[in-house]
Amino acid sequence: MPPDNADPAIFVAHGLTKVYRMGEVEVHALRGIDLTLNRGELVVLLGPSGSGKSTLLNILGGLDAPTGGEVRYLDHMLTGASEAELTRFRREHVGFVFQFYNLIPSLTARENVAAVTEIAAAPMRPEDALGLVGLGNRLDHFPAQLSGGEQQRVAIARAVAKNPAVLLCDEPTGALDSATGVVVLEVLEKVNRELGTLTVLITHNAGIADMADRVIRLSDGMIADIHANPAKKAARELAW
Amino acid sequence: MKTLDRKLLRDLWHLRGQVLAIAAVIMGGVATMVMSLSTYDSLVTTRDRFYGEYRFAEVFATLKRAPETLTERLAALPGVEHLETRVRAGVKLEVAGFSDPITGLLLSLPDVGEAQLNRLHLKRGRTVQAWSTDEVVLSDTFADAHGFQPGDTLSAIINGRRKTLTVVGVAVSPEYVYQIAPGSMFPDFKRYGVLWMGRHALAAAYDMEGAFNQLSLTLARDAHEQDVIDRVDAVLADYGGTGAYGRENQFSNRFLSEELKQLKTMATIFSAIFLGVAAFLLNVVLSRLIALQRDQIAILKAFGYGYLAIGAHFVKLVLLMAVLGVAAGVALGGWFGQGLSNVYTETTFRFPYLDYRIDLRVILIALAVSCLAAVSGTLYSVVRAARLPPAEGMRPEMPATYRTTLVERIGLQRWFATPTRMILRHIGRRPLKSLLTVLGIACACGLMMVGNYQKGAIDFMVDVQFRQASREDLALTFIEPTSGRALHELAALPGVDFVEGFRDVPAILRFGHHHYRSAVFGIQPQGQLHRSLDHRLQPVALQPGGVVLTDHLATNILHVKPGDMLTVEVLEGSRPVRQVPVLGITKQYLGVSAYMQQDSLNALMREGSTVTGAYLALQPGAEAALYARLHERPRVLGMVANAAAIQSFYATIGEFILFYTLVSTLLAGAIGFGVVYNSARIALSERGRELASLRVLGFSRGEIAYILLGELALLTLVAIPVGFLVGVGLVGILVVAFQSELYRLPLILTPENYAMGASVVIVSALLSGLLLWRRLGRLDLVAVLKTRE
């Protein structure tokens, strides 16, 4: 758990750039991002396709290294960290939710969560985490026996079960219809509210931005705009 | 280039590690086949050409003595095309600086002109001059073994008289492609030699002037061999003929044929086993590889490609791999085949040249089998994948109806952490696939055991033959049947511990329409040196009044069982024909024999105590002095030292088999690695996404490696005992297929065989594990999040 004192900043990024070199062609996915993300916030990342949202999220989550600039997580420098340090960072502090769920097909819902809690320091019980996403009665079902929305909720349970300081979600509703999407968003909202987890949520859907504390817009690898959203709505009230 | 073809090349490049491993599997199978069959084909072609060009005779006869005037009568017999007579003499040879006994065979060459039959191929020097008295041509094996060059001399004891001979040439003869001293079992180039000498000179030394004691002939067109043999026998009956015989009973040719038959069996069986296993593995590996492409197949189908186009695409992919493997296999097999043929002609058979060739048919069979295995494995998977509606195909292979495994259902799951449970579930989810993987690895293990089996078997055979059955230090033969009293003189010689006499009688054994030309051996009933063994390899006492036959001779050649009456047609003296009961069966791995008590055999021959040779046990260190004394005795013709026999066995047949073993072990190793590596790589492809997801969730490389490699390790461990069974089965096939007059392989697997089988699998698994470990370090974590599979 992050310390409760003065500095609310969890992630601080300075001048982040990411260049993909493919032979002669260079793709500038990020062109200098300065950003601070604070404890307990729910931040929505918006932007057109290819604007660099996933790239940024992956760098924050320690899945990818920037070409230039630096990122700090609390007092850990992520840029320049070794593979083993990044693995530990992910294991101890980050929960991921992906567009395609990425559940392990050979494990039941309970076991998918347990796979993560077994290696975490102070996790919830897998049953509690699944209860939190409303799947307390589907504990022993395999992914193939669950709908897409249910699978995504298992993925969220898996992400939150280790009580991470950060929850990073890349288009968690991308593969779902709006009603199911709302259910998933409600879960994220609840986790953010009840556990105080910094939640970063990528979406293409401007409507979803209404549930955020802050909305960040990316465009062509740069931050086009950051604004706070004082009129924060509950997920239930969203529609798209 | 069509887009699909570009995909093909890119896939090949992307899969290059696996492509090479698959090619290695095919290569191993094809190389074994090409090596074995090309060696066989080459030797047969070479033999036929040699026999033809040097006019190898078709019927042979030896006799005591007949006047040269008889030649015309014999040559005029119906069915005879060309006939030549010769003088042949068994001699003892002395080579300066070599103290072991050497047996020699001196054959006459015409004094004028060249022989028309059984002509010599001169490798060095010249042939003997007309009317020369001391010039000889040596067989090349003997000359090479002692380093003789034209101009060197050696001595021969002919009829008890020492004669100095001058070497003028070194030659190869179609009659002596395979040279074995009478009474020994293997070629020994140092201790046995064939020599050719002018007829006049030899006849003078051997008291055969104006006479001959050997003849060979070729058959006229349409002549029936047996008729000619009968006519020749009728003429020679009054001259001590011991029965004319055709090529099939000519010593060198008979051994050569047996060896070639053996080689053919070995070539066929090994090829079938290796290629069969390689084809099976290819089929399994490719069907799994293609199954991985099911999403691509679904997408192609969704685009509107038909079955045929999709099938053709993947068939092209695997055919490229198969052709690559076959090409490598043919090249490597050809190289090994040439080496093997050379080992053969250097250690066992002497030909003036070697026509090495790879039959196109062999290559075509290899290509056909490999391609068939590859294509069928591929099409199976393609059809399976293409049958699905595209929408379903694009989803990850489902319905992943994972079930809790049996272990878990009986409540053991709390002993397993999640990763272990993932291993068990993954195996349990596709039991057939896991089974095939286990079978594939087991086959590799079994192949290794087969490739490696013969060495232990040979050691075992040598042990049984020379340390349990024939335990004498020295076997010697007399110039002619001799009174048993001669044994007392031998026993009195210094350095001789113990003597056992034997009587051997050349004979045709007949039962029903089966017959076999060999000899009956009269040995001592409670022999200490030469013993007959029962099926448990325990020495058994011979009973009086009947014969005991080697199991192979009784069961597979004569088809007799104990209690039957065997007809023995004796081929010497008055050539009596007798009925003798079969008393029992004896176990023997090398050669075949018929044994009787010496007394019973003497009685059968209506003779008093008579021996033709003796087995001797010597005091250590006394050999050299004793050899010298025996050498001086005119009645002692040949001597075979046991230690030398073992040595020469290892130097000839042994060397060939060890070469074969080494090569097939290497190829089995290549196949083994190919299979294990492929199984591991395919497992990685199947589970890469899952593993990368786990990495994203914070699992370390070691933890995901445990999941992947743990499965490989588990399957490998299960496969090893299964592999042992496969190995025993394959060796069993080999043993049954390999029975011949020359030898029968014992079903003996040594701990080393098992160890080799297990280690090829374990080493391959470790190596594959290492390669996978490196790959796990390069898993693209971001990519798996962007795609849905």
Ligand SMILES: Nc1ncnc2c1ncn2[C@@H]1O[C@H](COP(=O)(O)OP(=O)(O)OP(=O)(O)O)[C@@H](O)[C@H]1O
């Ligand atoms: N592995 C890669 N190699 C080359 N270019 C890449 C790679 N990954 C991403 N890019 C490029 O980087 C840019 C940013 O990609 P990113 O995935 O961050 O976009 P995004 O904002 O998440 O888009 P979307 O909303 O479509 O998911 C894109 O132009 C993309 O083409």
Ligand SMILES: [Mg+2]
């Ligand atoms: Mg994205």
